[in-house]
Amino acid sequence: MMSQTSFFTDSNALNGKPANHLSHEALKRVLNEQQFEAVIHGEGPLLILAGAGSGKTRVITHRIARLLAEGASPRSIIALTFTNKAAGEMRERIASLSDRITSGLWVSTFHSACLRILRQHAERINYPKDFIVYDMQDQVRLIKLCLIEIGLEEKKFPARQISSFISRFKNKMKGPEDAEKETRGNDEFIKVFGMYERRLAESRSMDFDDLLLKTLYLLRNEEEVRTGYQARFEHILVDEFQDTNMAQYEIVHHLAGKRRNICAVGDDDQSIYQWRGADITNILNFEKDFPDAKIVLLEKNYRSTGNILRGASEVVSRNIGRKEKKLWTDNTAGEKIKLYTATDEMDEAKYVVDQTKAMQRNDGLSLNDVAVFYRTNSQSRAIEDALRRDGFPYQIFGGLKFYDRKEVKDILAYFKAALNHFDVVSFKRIINTPPRGIGAVTIAKLEMAAITEGVSLSAALDNISVIQGLGASAREKLEKFREILSAIRSKVTSASPADAINEALTITGYMDWLSADKKSESLSRLENLTELVNAAEEFEERTGENSMMAFLDQSALISDADKIDETTATVKLMTVHISKGLEFPAVFVTGLEDNMFPHARSKGDSAQMEEERRLLYVAMTRAKEKLFLTHALTRRVFGVSQANTPSIFLNDIPKEVLAKSGGGEAVTNFTSRPGRTRTPALTNRPVKSFKNKREQGEEIGGFRVGQKVSHPSFNVGVIRAIEGAGEKSRITVYFPRFGEKKLMRKFAKLTTI
DNA sequence: CAAGATTTTAGTATT
DNA sequence: TAAAATCTTG
Numbered sequence: 147m148m149s150q151t152s153f154f155t156d157s158n159a160l161n162g163k164p165a166n167h168l169s170h171e172a173l174k175r176v177l178n179e180q181q182f183e184a185v186i187h188g189e190g191p192l193l194i195l196a197g198a199g200s201g202k203t204r205v206i207t208h209r210i211a212r213l214l215a216e217g218a219s220p221r222s223i224i225a226l227t228f229t230n231k232a233a234g235e236m237r238e239r240i241a242s243l244s245d246r247i248t249s250g251l252w253v254s255t256f257h258s259a260c261l262r263i264l265r266q267h268a269e270r271i272n273y274p275k276d277f278i279v280y281d282m283q284d285q286v287r288l289i290k291l292c293l294i295e296i297g298l299e300e301k302k303f304p305a306r307q308i309s310s311f312i313s314r315f316k317n318k319m320k321g322p323e324d325a326e327k328e329t330r331g332n333d334e335f336i337k338v339f340g341m342y343e344r345r346l347a348e349s350r351s352m353d354f355d356d357l358l359l360k361t362l363y364l365l366r367n368e369e370e371v372r373t374g375y376q377a378r379f380e381h382i383l384v385d386e387f388q389d390t391n392m393a394q395y396e397i398v399h400h401l402a403g404k405r406r407n408i409c410a411v412g413d414d415d416q417s418i419y420q421w422r423g424a425d426i427t428n429i430l431n432f433e434k435d436f437p438d439a440k441i442v443l444l445e446k447n448y449r450s451t452g453n454i455l456r457g458a459s460e461v462v463s464r465n466i467g468r469k470e471k472k473l474w475t476d477n478t479a480g481e482k483i484k485l486y487t488a489t490d491e492m493d494e495a496k497y498v499v500d501q502t503k504a505m506q507r508n509d510g511l512s513l514n515d516v517a518v519f520y521r522t523n524s525q526s527r528a529i530e531d532a533l534r535r536d537g538f539p540y541q542i543f544g545g546l547k548f549y550d551r552k553e554v555k556d557i558l559a560y561f562k563a564a565l566n567h568f569d570v571v572s573f574k575r576i577i578n579t580p581p582r583g584i585g586a587v588t589i590a591k592l593e594m595a596a597i598t599e600g601v602s603l604s605a606a607l608d609n610i611s612v613i614q615g616l617g618a619s620a621r622e623k624l625e626k627f628r629e630i631l632s633a634i635r636s637k638v639t640s641a642s643p644a645d646a647i648n649e650a651l652t653i654t655g656y657m658d659w660l661s662a663d664k665k666s667e668s669l670s671r672l673e674n675l676t677e678l679v680n681a682a683e684e685f686e687e688r689t690g691e692n693s694m695m696a697f698l699d700q701s702a703l704i705s706d707a708d709k710i711d712e713t714t715a716t717v718k719l720m721t722v723h724i725s726k727g728l729e730f731p732a733v734f735v736t737g738l739e740d741n742m743f744p745h746a747r748s749k750g751d752s753a754q755m756e757e758e759r760r761l762l763y764v765a766m767t768r769a770k771e772k773l774f775l776t777h778a779l780t781r782r783v784f785g786v787s788q789a790n791t792p793s794i795f796l797n798d799i800p801k802e803v804l805a806k807s808g809g810g811e812a813v814t815n816f817t818s819r820p821g822r823t824r825t826p827a828l829t830n831r832p833v834k835s836f837k838n839k840r841e842q843g844e845e846i847g848g849f850r851v852g853q854k855v856s857h858p859s860f861n862v863g864v865i866r867a868i869e870g871a872g873e874k875s876r877i878t879v880y881f882p883r884f885g886e887k888k889l890m891r892k893f894a895k896l897t898t899i
Numbered sequence: 900c901a902a903g904a905t906t907t908t909a910g911t912a913t914t
Numbered sequence: 915t916a917a918a919a920t921c922t923t924g
Contacts, residue, residue: 228913257914354914421911522910585900703914723911745910784909785915905921
């Protein structure tokens with residue numbers, strides 16, 4: 147996928163005589179000087195700063211192949227990536243480069259490597275070997291349970307937000323005690339955090355952060371474990387190092403031990419997950435932690451044309467606090483970057499379709515060569531509609547994951563609850579799903595019994611007589627549920643995952659429940675459940691595993707982006723985040739508007755604005771030959787048509803690499819400036835260049851500047867400005883919670899108050 | 900208790 | 915707009 151064609155075919159051609167193709171001479175032929183140095187570097191820490199498209203995956207894979215050729219045992223090497231997709235790709239390429247048997251070689255994501263370690267040694271930290279992995283949804287559910295128990299309103303303390311706060315602390319290896327010191331005055335949060343950690347442990351479950359933290363704990367405190375892995379892993383390679391968090395860094399450190407054979411590869415300009423706890427200092431401080439580290443800079447870009455590279459570099463160069471680097475390329479300047487001003491999101495989508503059509507016709511591009519990026523998932527709709535209208539097949543990535551779907555999670559929850567009877571979240575999820583007449587009151591009684599008896603909910607259920615004040619019908623219903631759960635339990639051990647799931651659909655009554663419902667939604671849910679059985683079958687075939695636990699583990703750790711289908715020609719639609727690590731001959735980056743990209747929520751925070759900028763850099767550098775940037779003058783957001791000015795980032799693309807089109811009359815407030823003018827990125831300055839701006843107090847069509855208005859979606863706000871009159875007039879309103887919005891009067895349902 | 904009505908909310912999501 | 919959360923009613 148990230149191949150530089152000539153090299154790739156080269157390595158295939160050499161399959162017959164692999165011993166030679168990893169010699170210095172041979173390597174020199176397929177690698178540039180810096181890549182070569184990185185590949186043959188011997189013992190000791192190595193940091194590879196690899197710009198976009200500079201061939202970092204090739205360096206890692208060649209390095210591993212070379213280590214193997216030099217006689218290193220496969221089991222002495224571990225390569226850590228962030229996605230399953232990256233891991234899979236890497237594994238494949240190593241296999242094609244190396245003639246050695248690579249079994250025993252670990253190429254996996256951080257999380258699956260940790261899970262593997264933990265399944266091995268869980269008992270040392272008082273967890274059963276069959277602990278459950280909680281995904282984000284489970285995590286939020288558990289937090290909700292804590293909120294209820296503490297008596298906090300979810301309104302004031304949104305569980306999702308709390309979960310990300312908690313995660314941020316855990317990412318920095320901090321617990322509730324540390325939070326207490328750092329968030330003085332936020333007693334509620336500390337309370338929830340504390341209870342969450344307790345309940346999680348009581349559930350014998352681990353969230354994603356735990357997978358890292360508990361592994362780290364093992365490595366730190368269990369000498370036998372630590373020395374065991376240190377002895378084994380003589381070489382550690384870490385990809386996307388800029389996106390590691392503190393815990394991951396520590397894990398790498400501990401694994402490396404005294405040998406310190408760490409090879410870290412990354413690019414600070416491509417760090418786009420800081421909002422999730424990625425700690426860019428890991429890469430910026432590598433040299434401080436390893437003063438003797440060999441540092442290799444990969445600055446030659448093989449992917450993009452000169453113009454694309456130039457435009458992208460200028461955008462990211464506005465960031466402060468980055469490692470200065472000068473990406474360059476031998477490639478021709480190529481076509482200019484095209485900038486299209488659309489009237490609205492439909493026009494934007496039409497442009498995408500028209501240009502795609504033209505490229506197919508004139509340049510012989512396959513639909514597989516075309517990708518459309520956007521900042522937020524909701525933007526995909528207009529583009530989907532347009533593609534569908536013209537009969538273009540497309541695939542969409544991101545959004546709701548298969549394993550996150552309600553019906554899939556429901557069924558899997560039965561197995562989690564069956565495997566681990568301490569798992570509260572799963573138990574509560576299924577006790578009345580499908581509805582079987584067990585309501586809040588009955589559950590409360592069951593819970594009460596569990597607490598007074600000091601046992602799990604599941605254990606209390608198995609001993610119904612301990613439940614106080616239970617009516618005859620409630621008892622009967624609980625009894626029935628108990629039977630269902632125990633039937634599932636017996637299937638877990640007696641049947642393969644696919645068969646077990648298939649039978650669970652009947653045993654639980656889920657199938658009947660959905661079939662009885664005539665809504666089309668239920669139909670698609672049924673299809674998803676069939677798909678789940680298929681997925682389990684496929685899993686068994688692929689891995690040779692037939693334990694339910696293994697299937698559950700992968701369901702928690704896998705994502706949809708892993709299954710990009712290359713076989714059928716489709717246009718690929720995805721968020722910019724998902725695009726990282728991919729490349730396409732033709733790329734559209736859409737919605738380049740103020741408040742969309744950069745996103746409204748990032749404004750006023752310089753760190754977040756820098757990340758938005760890097761995000762655009764990542765997006766632009768995915769393109770090999772053709773890059774289209776689009777922005778729309780108005781866009782429907784949450785059902786309201788909103789006028790948007792172009793993204794300020796566009797100002798930073800030199801005009802000599804740009805070709806503008808579209809928009810015509812209305813391109814205001816946007817001038818392309820070459821050179822190094824620094825954009826004031828941080829201020830939410832009022833929109834300039836209003837035509838016919840009204841003075842305070844003057845009334846236009848029932849509205850005047852300074853007036854308070856109410857909006858169905860954005861609540862109460864104050865009118866800042868009114869442009870134009872009649873049908874076309876636009877009103878700029880400041881909403882305290884949503885910021886400044888420029889609304890079309892025609893559409894905005896504003897009422898004066 | 901559950902279905903239907905109403906209200907609320909709105910980002911990105913490698914694991 | 916649309917999905918999810920919450921409230922209302924049978």
